Structures are given as structure tokens and as C-alpha cells.
Amino acid sequence: MYYYRLLLTPVGELTLIAGEQGLAAVAWENERPSRIRAHPELRVTDHPVLEQAAYQLTEYFNCQRQTFDLPLQFEGTPFQCEVWQALREIPYGETRSYRDIAERIHRPKAMRAVGAANGRNPLSVIVPCHRVIGANGSLTGFAGGLDVKQQLLTLEAKDFRTGAS
Numbered sequence: 001m002y003y004y005r006l007l008l009t010p011v012g013e014l015t016l017i018a019g020e021q022g023l024a025a026v027a028w029e030n031e032r033p034s035r036i037r038a039h040p041e042l043r044v045t046d047h048p049v050l051e052q053a054a055y056q057l058t059e060y061f062n063c064q065r066q067t068f069d070l071p072l073q074f075e076g077t078p079f080q081c082e083v084w085q086a087l088r089e090i091p092y093g094e095t096r097s098y099r100d101i102a103e104r105i106h107r108p109k110a111m112r113a114v115g116a117a118n119g120r121n122p123l124s125v126i127v128p129c130h131r132v133i134g135a136n137g138s139l140t141g142f143a144g145g146l147d148v149k150q151q152l153l154t155l156e157a158k159d160f161r162t163g164a165s
Contacts, residue, residue, distance in 0.1 A: 003047040007054045010061050011148045014125075018049040022071030025122040026053075028144045057125065063158055066092035068126045076120065083117035090131040093156040097135045119143070125152065 002024065007014045017025040052070055059065035074081045086104045090096050096104075098111045098118070105114070121129040124143055130152040134140045142149035 001041060001043065003043050003045040003050060005044065005047070005050045005054065007057060009057065011144060011151055014057070016050050016053050016057075018047050018053070019073040019075075021073040023049050023053050023123065023126065024073040024075055026057075026124045026126055027122075028124065028148075030145075031143065053126070060125065061155070063155065070126065072123060072126070075122065076117070079113065080117040080120055083114055084121055084123070084127050087118070087121065087127050087129055087132065090128055092128075095131050095133045095153070097133060098140075099135055101132060115140075131156075 002017055002019050004015055004017045007016055012029045014029075015025075015027040015031075016023065017027065049071060053068075056065055056068050056070060060068070074084060076084065082105050083101060086101050089104070098114045099108070101118070102108050102110045102114045107113070118129045118132050119141060121127050121143075124130070130142055130144075130149045132140070139146050139149055139153075144152075
């Protein structure tokens with residue numbers, strides 16, 4: 001069984017989806033249906049993981065949180081899960097390239113596969129795929145849109161304690 005709740009954020013409405021083991025997805029308003037695993041039976045509820053995720057995301061958007069402490073329910077191939085775990089290691093306010101992630105998982109030639117796995121990350125923001133950019137420093141694809149990716153990177157560039165740039 002899967003549960004969901006909606007969360008209004010500065011970058012739009014997010015749909016938070018939890019399974020029995022933890023948060024399974026953070027979906028965007030105009031979500032591409034094929035990006036995340038379909039959850040055919042979704043129930044609206046006050047599931048504790050959803051409440052915790054909403055609280056922590058609100059803190060993040062208010063510049064009061066840099067990391068997330070939530071039980072996660074990764075739903076993907078072993079390779080995708082390996083990439084998503086590497087994304088979690090990118091520090092707040094920093095970026096990495098697809099090459100950096102490929103090297104981090106000891107598959108230096110798998111840059112395109114890393115890009116594909118990054119694009120299928122079902123836990124946007126929580127698993128910070130927005131911190132992955134092109135090798136030349138350019139913004140690359142993001143499920144929430146490049147404008148949202150820029151907003152998230154700008155948010156993280158602010159001074160954490162004061163919220164100032």
C-alpha cells in the first residue's frame with residue numbers, strides 16, 4: 001500500500017508518496033508519468049513518514065535544513081539505487097558532474113547510464129539530483145524543470161544561518 005499527501009512549496013506543489021518502508025517518491029506538478037514507478041493504489045493519509053517529509057522539506061525551503069533524515073524506500077534497479085545513493089553524498093551547496101558520479105561508483109565510463117539513472121530519481125530534492133550539472137558547468141535536465149533546478153541551486157548558495165546570499 002502507498003500513501004500520499006500534497007505539499008505546497010516555493011517551487012510548486014509536490015506530491016509526497018510513502019510505502020511501508022519509507023518515502024518512495026517526490027513528484028512534481030507536471031510529472032512525466034514514466035519517470036517514477038507507478039503507484040496504482042494511493043491513499044491520502046496522515047502517514048508519519050509523509051508528515052516528517054513535509055516538515056523537513058519546509059525547513060529546507062526556509063533555509064533551515066541542509067540534509068534530510070528520513071526512511072527512504074528506493075524502488076529501482078541495483079545500478080539506479082547505487083547512483084541515487086551517490087547523489088545523497090553530494091554536500092549541500094555543492095555540485096557534481098555525471099562524470100564525478102560515475103567515478104564515485106567506480107564506473108568511470110558509465111556517464112550516460114548515470115545520467116539516465118539521475119533522470120529516474122524518484123526522490124527529487126531529498127536525493128539531490130538537482131546538484132548534478134554538466135561537465136562544463138551547464139544546467140542539464142531536471143524533472144522539475146531547469147528553472148526549478150536553478151532555484152534550488154540558488155537557495156543552497158545562500159548563507160545557511162541567515163538566509164542571506
